[in-house]
Amino acid sequence: MHLLTEVKTMLQACIQCGTCSGSCPNGFAMDFTPRHLWRLVAMDQTDEIFASQTFMLCSSCYYCTLRCPRGLPLTDAMAALKRAAESSGVRVHRKDLLFYNCFMESVRRHGRVREMEFMTLYFTGRKNPLLPFRFAGLGLKLMARGKVSLQVPTRGSRKLDPLFNKVREMEAQSIQSSNR
Amino acid sequence: MKQYIYYPGCSLEGSAKEYDAATRAFLSLMAVELVELDDWTCCGATAAAAQSRLLSLVLPARNLALAEKTAPGADILVPCSACYLNLKQAWHAAESDPAVLAQLNAVLAEEGLVLTGGNAVRHLLDVLTTDIGAARLAASVSRPLEGLTIAPYYGCQCLRPFIVFDDPETPVSMEGLISACGADVYRWAMGPICCGASHMNTKMDVGLALSGAILQAAEGADAIVTVCPMCQMNLEAYQHKLSRRHGRSLERTVIYLPQLLGLAAGLSEKAVGLDLNLAVTNAFRSKLQGGDNALAAAG
Numbered sequence: 001m002h003l004l005t006e007v008k009t010m011l012q013a014c015i016q017c018g019t020c021s022g023s024c025p026n027g028f029a030m031d032f033t034p035r036h037l038w039r040l041v042a043m044d045q046t047d048e049i050f051a052s053q054t055f056m057l058c059s060s061c062y063y064c065t066l067r068c069p070r071g072l073p074l075t076d077a078m079a080a081l082k083r084a085a086e087s088s089g090v091r092v093h094r095k096d097l098l099f100y101n102c103f104m105e106s107v108r109r110h111g112r113v114r115e116m117e118f119m120t121l122y123f124t125g126r127k128n129p130l131l132p133f134r135f136a137g138l139g140l141k142l143m144a145r146g147k148v149s150l151q152v153p154t155r156g157s158r159k160l161d162p163l164f165n166k167v168r169e170m171e172a173q174s175i176q177s178s179n180r
Numbered sequence: 181m182k183q184y185i186y187y188p189g190c191s192l193e194g195s196a197k198e199y200d201a202a203t204r205a206f207l208s209l210m211a212v213e214l215v216e217l218d219d220w221t222c223c224g225a226t227a228a229a230a231q232s233r234l235l236s237l238v239l240p241a242r243n244l245a246l247a248e249k250t251a252p253g254a255d256i257l258v259p260c261s262a263c264y265l266n267l268k269q270a271w272h273a274a275e276s277d278p279a280v281l282a283q284l285n286a287v288l289a290e291e292g293l294v295l296t297g298g299n300a301v302r303h304l305l306d307v308l309t310t311d312i313g314a315a316r317l318a319a320s321v322s323r324p325l326e327g328l329t330i331a332p333y334y335g336c337q338c339l340r341p342f343i344v345f346d347d348p349e350t351p352v353s354m355e356g357l358i359s360a361c362g363a364d365v366y367r368w369a370m371g372p373i374c375c376g377a378s379h380m381n382t383k384m385d386v387g388l389a390l391s392g393a394i395l396q397a398a399e400g401a402d403a404i405v406t407v408c409p410m411c412q413m414n415l416e417a418y419q420h421k422l423s424r425r426h427g428r429s430l431e432r433t434v435i436y437l438p439q440l441l442g443l444a445a446g447l448s449e450k451a452v453g454l455d456l457n458l459a460v461t462n463a464f465r466s467k468l469q470g471g472d473n474a475l476a477a478a479g
Contacts, residue, residue, distance in 0.1 A: 025373060025374040025390060026374075026379075026386060026390075028389070029383070029385075029386045029389075056382075056383075057379070057383065057386065059374050059376060059377035059378070059379055059390075060226050060336070060337070060377060061336040061337075061340070061373075061374035061377075062336055062337065062340035062341040063336075063340065063374075065340065065341045066340045066341055066348055066349075075341070076229075079226075079229040079230060079233075079236075080233070082229070082230040083229075083230060083231065083232065083233070086230070086231065095382060096382045096383075097230065099227075099378070099381055099382050100226075100227040100230040100231060101227075101231070103225065103227035104224075104227050104228060104231055104235075107221070107222040107224070107227075107228075107239070111221040111222065112190045112193065112220075112221060112222050113190040113222050113225070114190075114194075115190070115191075115194045115195055116194075122381070134384070137420075138417050138418075141417075141458055142194075142195055142458075145197075145455070145456045145458075146197075146456075147194055147195050147196075147197050147456065148194050148195060159221075160221060160239075162290040162291060163238055163239075163242065163287055163288075163290055163291065164235065166286070166287045166290050167232060167234050167235045167238055167287055170234065170283065170286065170287065171232060171234060
């Protein structure tokens with residue numbers, strides 16, 4: 001299945017009015033506005049799309065979804081592009097995707113996310129020895145209040161493994177059947 | 181006594197412990213019984229949707245199915261806006277597309293669970309404003325918070341995309357509750373504006389721009405109240421950094437709404453976990469305690 005198929009279907013009825021761009025709180029930091037990005041999707045400009053930071057800058061505030069005069073699921077479309085970027089294997093978004101992946105790894109291990117374990121996995125994955133210091137002050141404040149404790153990543157009970165594995169299996173099947 | 185199934189979510193076991201404590205303490209005072217969902221697991225936050233759409237629906241669906249097994253038809257009360265949205269979204273997707281419901285049940289069968297629906301997902305703010313309401317709160321206020329001006333901060337995901345209990349662009353649901361406490365409502369436009377969500381971890385400058393604008397706009401308020409652990413963290417945890425960047429103090433008191441309501445209803449600072457918050461200014465504390473003195477003098 002083409003990487004953009006899912007998101008193209010979502011955006012089919014886009015009229016390029018730009019309400020999404022005018023509503024986006026993160027627009028100031030984006031290289032392409034949301035409207036521009038939807039156009040690139042319609043035109044299959046895969047390289048430009050995946051090199052863009054725009055979809056990674058979506059903070060899921062749902063203003064665009066609320067206001068879109070065509071009623072399109074634009075926030076979901078941004079999430080679909082995050083998934084497509086993951087499958088495309090582009091390196092540009094490695095650290096954002098790592099953040100999500102470390103979160104999900106902690107959930108998979110324990111059923112619930114362990115905030116300190118998740119951040120430890122993220123810092124380790126980023127391989128930037130200075131990064132943890134940006135958050136050290138906050139970590140100490142949280143520890144002082146007994147809200148979090150130092151958590152060495154552990155294997156956990158892996159109680160959600162059956163669900164995660166079944167999801168993977170069903171997704172693999174649906175990709176196979178759409179390729180046939 | 182009205183009963184709800186309680187889904188606290190992961191943050192309320194960690195960085196948002198005081199949100200959990202205050203919610204439980206205040207609701208018990210209002211004769212509301214919370215039954216914590218046994219064996220609940222993470223809703224997937226925004227991370228699951230970045231990996232797999234099916235997984236992002238399965239994780240909340242597991243909790244819906246557990247709730248259905250525990251207490252069919254009972255409302256599920258959720259204090260975290262992200263958990264609330266995920267739980268709601270999973271049922272919405274299943275309800276509007278039988279193929280999705282079938283997929284979810286195929287996965288849930290691994291744990292012997294079945295989803296058929298019927299448990300309404302309710303945000304804490306919805307329950308506070310709709311089920312309890314300002315009048316009942318006002319009747320239980322024993323420490324009026326007179327002289328305090330409170331800025332209501334709603335954030336995004338309890339308001340959008342599902343329009344349930346408030347206007348998604350100009351929300352007002354907190355105003356009646358704040359007034360019922362005896363406090364004044366701070367007038368501002370930042371109530372429903374994004375706090376930056378997880379940008380603080382991956383794109384810090386963007387996150388700081390968004391949360392900085394909110395803190396700046398709250399100048400003149402004695403405190404900002406929130407109804408989401410992520411909003412709370414973004415507004416309370418980076419104030420020193422932001423003050424340095426802006427060249428002026430952006431130190432603001434930021435507390436959870438049920439903490440404020442609990443204090444007005446006579447709960448102690450300890451009972452609502454006020455010592456656990458990261459940003460409570462001395463000015464706010466002395467105004468709170470000043471209120472006590474005034475009350476004692478009057479009594």
